[in-house]
Amino acid sequence: MRKFDAIIIGSGPNGLAAAITFQQQGLSTLLIEGADTIGGGMRTKELTIPGFKHDVCSAIHPMAMASPFFRSLPLEAFGLSFVKPEYAAAHPLDEGETGILYHSLAETVEGLGVDGESYRKLVEKVVTHWEGLAADIMGPLSFPKHPLSLASFGLDALQPASWTAKRFTSVQAQALWAGMAAHGIQPLNNWTTSAIAIVLAAVGNKYGWQIPIGGSQSIANALLGYYQSLGGEIQTGFWVEDVRDLPSHKVLLCDITPRQLLQLKGIGLASGYRRRLEGFRQGMGVFKVDWALSEKTPFKDLRCQQAATVHLGNTYAEIAESERLSHLGKQVDKPFVLFAQQSAFDPSRAPEGKHTGWAYCHVPNGSKVDYTEAIENQIERFAPGFKETILAKHTFSPMELEEYNPNYIGGDINGGIMDISQLYSRPILALNPYRTSVDTIYLCSSSTPPGGGVHGMCGYHAARTALKEHFGLLL
Structure with missing residues (x-):
C-alpha cells in the first residue's frame, strides 16, 4: 500500500480545503469519502421528480464568495460559475x-x-x-x-x-x-x-x-477537479471506522464532529481530551x-x-x-x-x-x-x-x-452551537483547537473555528497547523 503524507477523512468543503492546502505544497494526499459522491453539504440530487435538481443542504453561498481561501483558487477554470x-x-x-x-x-x-x-x-x-x-x-x-x-x-x-x-x-x-x-x-x-x-x-x-450554476455540487466538483489537477488522490464509498484500516500516513485530518472522532477506533485519544470532547454541545x-x-x-x-x-x-x-x-x-x-x-x-x-x-x-x-x-x-x-x-x-x-450526513448530528448543520462559549473555543478551549491529544491527528470540520458555512477555512487552518508542525512549512 502507498504511504501518504496526509490522509483526509471527509470531502465536505473543509476536507477538500485541507486536501488542497497539502497538495499545493507538493505533498502526497489521499481524500477519503464514506458516501458514493463527494461534497458533504455541497450536493445536488434529483430528490423529487427526474429533471428537478435540488440542493441537498447548502444552496446560497455568501461565505463561499467571501472566503479568502476559496477566492485564492482558480475554480472558474474547473467549471464553477x-x-x-x-x-x-x-x-x-x-x-x-x-x-x-x-x-x-x-x-x-x-x-x-x-x-x-x-x-x-x-x-x-x-x-x-x-x-x-x-x-x-x-x-x-x-x-x-x-x-x-x-x-x-x-x-x-x-x-x-x-x-x-x-x-x-x-x-x-x-x-x-x-x-x-x-x-x-x-x-x-x-x-x-x-x-x-x-x-x-x-x-x-x-x-x-x-x-452556483448547476447546484451546490458544482462547488464540490470544482474543488475536486483542482485537487486532482495537483495530483491528489480520492477514494469514495469507504466509511472509516478504525484508523488502523487506513494506508500508512504521517498525519490524519478529520472533517468530522467530536462525537464521530470519539467513535473512531484505533486512535488512542487521551482520557482528559475525550472528556472535554464529550462536553461539546450541539x-x-x-x-x-x-x-x-x-x-x-x-x-x-x-x-x-x-x-x-x-x-x-x-x-x-x-x-x-x-x-x-x-x-x-x-x-x-x-x-x-x-x-x-x-x-x-x-x-x-x-x-x-x-x-x-x-x-x-x-x-x-x-x-x-x-x-x-x-x-x-x-x-x-x-x-x-x-x-x-x-x-x-x-x-x-x-x-x-x-x-x-453523519456530521449533521440531530440535524445540526453548524457542527455544534456557535454561541459565545463555542464560537472560537470549538471543540475545546485551546490555543490551537485543530490539534487533538494525538500529535498526528487533527480536526478540520465545522466543529473548529470559524464554524459552519461553505468557506473551507476550518480545513485550511487545520492543514496549516499540520504543515507547520510536521513538515516545517509556514504558509
Whole structure:
C-alpha cells in the first residue's frame, strides 16, 4: 500500500480545503469519502421528480464568495460559475414594506429609509475592510493582524442581536436584522448573534449572495477537479471506522464532529481530551423540504421572486420567539423559514417552465415532529397559492439529515452551537483547537473555528497547523 503524507477523512468543503492546502505544497494526499459522491453539504440530487435538481443542504453561498481561501483558487477554470440574483435577501411582512438586502451598501441604506444610517454604522466598516478583517474573523483566536479594525467590529459584533435591533425604529429594518441574525441558529438574545448578522449583511453588500450554476455540487466538483489537477488522490464509498484500516500516513485530518472522532477506533485519544470532547454541545436541528413546482412562487411582493433567499417569519418579535422556543426544545407552529428558488436564476435546475423550491426551519435537535405543513403554511402566508403549485415534495427530518450526513448530528448543520462559549473555543478551549491529544491527528470540520458555512477555512487552518508542525512549512 502507498504511504501518504496526509490522509483526509471527509470531502465536505473543509476536507477538500485541507486536501488542497497539502497538495499545493507538493505533498502526497489521499481524500477519503464514506458516501458514493463527494461534497458533504455541497450536493445536488434529483430528490423529487427526474429533471428537478435540488440542493441537498447548502444552496446560497455568501461565505463561499467571501472566503479568502476559496477566492485564492482558480475554480472558474474547473467549471464553477455563479449567478447573482437581483437582490441578496428579501423579508416580507404581513403589514408594511418588505425589507431588502441589496447587492450594494448604498441601495440597502436608501431602502431602509430612516434606519439607513443605523444600518450603515453597523455594516460599512466590515464592507470596507473585509479583506483585512477576514483573516481575523474567519480563523482561530490569535493576535489580530488588524487590531484596530477588529476592535471596531467587535464592539458591535459581541452584542446580542436583540440589542443591535433596538438601533432601528421601523418594523421593516428590525425584521430584516432578525432574519440575518437567525442564520446563527440560536436565540437572538445570545451574545455574538450581532456578529452573524453584520457579517452576512456586509458580505451581501460586498460580494452578493450568489448561486452556483448547476447546484451546490458544482462547488464540490470544482474543488475536486483542482485537487486532482495537483495530483491528489480520492477514494469514495469507504466509511472509516478504525484508523488502523487506513494506508500508512504521517498525519490524519478529520472533517468530522467530536462525537464521530470519539467513535473512531484505533486512535488512542487521551482520557482528559475525550472528556472535554464529550462536553461539546450541539445546536438546534433543521427540518428541510424540497419541492418540484409548476411555476414561480406567487409572492405578494414580486421582488421576493428576485431574491436569492427569502426570510419568512414576519416581525422581529415573532422570529425571536420562534428561535427561543425551538432552542428550548419546544414545537413551533410558525417557524422562521429560509426559502430559495434557485431555478428562477438557473434554468438548468428544472424542466422548462417548471421550478424548484428549497426551504428549511430550525427545530429542536433530533426532533421527530413533521414540520412540512408548518413550513408550507409560512410560505403560503406570504405567497398565496403556493400550495397549488406543488407537483412533488421531499422532506428531511433532523435524524434523516444525520443519517444522510453523519456530521449533521440531530440535524445540526453548524457542527455544534456557535454561541459565545463555542464560537472560537470549538471543540475545546485551546490555543490551537485543530490539534487533538494525538500529535498526528487533527480536526478540520465545522466543529473548529470559524464554524459552519461553505468557506473551507476550518480545513485550511487545520492543514496549516499540520504543515507547520510536521513538515516545517509556514504558509
